Amino acid sequence: MVRKKNSLILCGAFLFVAWNALLLLYLWGRPPISHLGDGGGAEPGGNDEWGAGRGKIGQVNLAEEMIRLAEEVEVHLDTQKKLLKQIESHRAVWARQKDVGKRETASNIKEFKKAEAQQQPQKTPEPLRNSMDVRDQTYIQRPVNYVAPSLHPEQAMGKIRNTKVTTPFSSPEFIIPILVIACDRVTVKRNLDRLIQYRPSAELYPIIVSQDCGHAETARVIGSYGEQVTHIKQPELSDIKVRPEHRKFQGYYKISRHYRWALNQVFNVFSHSTVVIVEDDLEVAPDFFEYFRALYPILCSDPTLWCVSAWNDNGRDALIDPSKAELLYRTDFFPGLGWMLLKELWDELEPKWPSAFWDDWMRQPEQRKNRSCIRPEISRTITFGRKGVSLGQFFDQYLRYIRLNTEFVPFTKQDLSFLLKDKYDKIFIQEVYSSTSVKIEDLQHGGNLKGPGPYRVQYSSRDSFKVFARNLGVMDDLKSGVPRTGYRGVVSFLHRGRRVFLAPPEGWTQYDISWS
Numbered sequence: 001m002v003r004k005k006n007s008l009i010l011c012g013a014f015l016f017v018a019w020n021a022l023l024l025l026y027l028w029g030r031p032p033i034s035h036l037g038d039g040g041g042a043e044p045g046g047n048d049e050w051g052a053g054r055g056k057i058g059q060v061n062l063a064e065e066m067i068r069l070a071e072e073v074e075v076h077l078d079t080q081k082k083l084l085k086q087i088e089s090h091r092a093v094w095a096r097q098k099d100v101g102k103r104e105t106a107s108n109i110k111e112f113k114k115a116e117a118q119q120q121p122q123k124t125p126e127p128l129r130n131s132m133d134v135r136d137q138t139y140i141q142r143p144v145n146y147v148a149p150s151l152h153p154e155q156a157m158g159k160i161r162n163t164k165v166t167t168p169f170s171s172p173e174f175i176i177p178i179l180v181i182a183c184d185r186v187t188v189k190r191n192l193d194r195l196i197q198y199r200p201s202a203e204l205y206p207i208i209v210s211q212d213c214g215h216a217e218t219a220r221v222i223g224s225y226g227e228q229v230t231h232i233k234q235p236e237l238s239d240i241k242v243r244p245e246h247r248k249f250q251g252y253y254k255i256s257r258h259y260r261w262a263l264n265q266v267f268n269v270f271s272h273s274t275v276v277i278v279e280d281d282l283e284v285a286p287d288f289f290e291y292f293r294a295l296y297p298i299l300c301s302d303p304t305l306w307c308v309s310a311w312n313d314n315g316r317d318a319l320i321d322p323s324k325a326e327l328l329y330r331t332d333f334f335p336g337l338g339w340m341l342l343k344e345l346w347d348e349l350e351p352k353w354p355s356a357f358w359d360d361w362m363r364q365p366e367q368r369k370n371r372s373c374i375r376p377e378i379s380r381t382i383t384f385g386r387k388g389v390s391l392g393q394f395f396d397q398y399l400r401y402i403r404l405n406t407e408f409v410p411f412t413k414q415d416l417s418f419l420l421k422d423k424y425d426k427i428f429i430q431e432v433y434s435s436t437s438v439k440i441e442d443l444q445h446g447g448n449l450k451g452p453g454p455y456r457v458q459y460s461s462r463d464s465f466k467v468f469a470r471n472l473g474v475m476d477d478l479k480s481g482v483p484r485t486g487y488r489g490v491v492s493f494l495h496r497g498r499r500v501f502l503a504p505p506e507g508w509t510q511y512d513i514s515w516s
């Protein structure tokens with residue numbers, strides 16, 4: 001109260017002094033009283049003309065100055081009034097946003113508690129020994145907020161194979177950049193057209209095109225997309241010094257150099273925490289972005305995973321189930337061809353990144369460290385590029401026949417926790433080794449087999465694996481002892497409409513790198 005009184009006294013004193021100062025200035029500028037009394041004013045041509053004129057000019061100037069000052073004060077007051085109104089309006093908006101945020105937070109907490117209540121611990125059902133009947137089940141329709149039990153593929157590949165599951169939460173708004181590795185193929189247009197067509201948000205999925213080779217026509221194609229993509233160019237285009245016997249592999253050395261530079265740009269210049277890499281000759285599926293968004297949290301939460309891939313090496317029509325676009329698997333084989341990694345992995349790999357053949361280097365035990373990737377039943381990418389450093393290796397025999405998924409699967413609405421190692425391994429091993437063991441001849445002739453399986457063909461050596469794989473139509477090569485699409489040595493595929501596991505003996509423990 002005392003402070004308030006002091007402020008009022010000071011304010012009054014200031015106003016009094018200011019008013020008297022203005023009054024003195026006004027009186028000082030008036031003409032002398034004697035002139036007015038003696039002559040009633042200075043007449044033209046008289047001795048007092050100049051003095052009287054000066055008085056009048058002083059009066060006019062002071063009056064004009066006072067008017068000008070008053071107008072400026074009025075303008076400033078009007079401006080301040082407008083600013084106050086804007087602040088008030090913004091305060092109202094901020095208050096509404098804060099209120100909405102509180103309501104959303106409260107709503108999320110309520111939903112989370114509701115989901116927790118629904119997910120009470122359940123006793124895991126015993127796997128079905130005879131899964132023929134399981135394959136004949138129809139889809140079980142669930143409520144929108146239904147949370148599935150913690151099983152999945154193939155029993156989840158069996159019991160829950162045909163159950164559509166959803167979770168009550170939408171995926172967070174994290175950014176997943178797409179890195180397109182380009183060189184001298186103008187057909188990169190096909191790749192970019194599909195990416196932009198299916199991309200749900202330019203902000204959440206920025207496309208970065210990294211170009212090597214300095215090919216002008218390809219650069220013009222990329223540049224034609226304007227602000228829809230970010231175009232960066234690898235600055236080092238010179239040949240790399242290699243051993244004489246490796247001169248024919250110069251292209252592989254340049255690719256490895258380009259990958260290293262491009263990934264450093266994504267993680268260390270653009271400061272992203274994850275990335276999905278696609279080559280310029282890949283076409284993506286309609287649910288390509290949905291697939292990676294749903295699996296990003298799984299990749300982050302499971303240290304036994306190191307990548308998510310859109311590719312199935314055995315993804316030809318005859319080897320997949322076209323009605324099971326939602327099926328996902330773990331695999332010990334690094335697939336590439338549209339794959340996601342985290343910055344933490346790049347920090348681990350970058351210091352020892354190889355000078356060439358980076359993909360096979362990734363498949364070595366020293367890099368893989370017993371970690372796995374996620375891969376789909378039906379590929380979310382296909383390659384249309386026969387031209388390349390591999391000179392069409394595998395393209396005519398395998399790659400051109402890979403099927404691209406066309407059905408949009410809402411993965412972000414599904415419970416994908418079955419892919420976590422502890423849950424997945426238990427179900428997967430049970431499903432594989434409880435399946436009917438058959439000889440390869442039984443599958444080829446099929447006379448005594450009833451139902452869609454699953455059936456198990458057992459191999460015990462590198463040679464027996466390769467013979468069985470060739471006869472059943474799956475890829476037979478091994479990298480560091482790991483078969484393509486293999487998980488714990490098991491390759492899962494369809495043969496004449498029947499689910500088949502090409503598997504090692506029960507009790508498998510590790511891969512034998514001498515099998516490569």
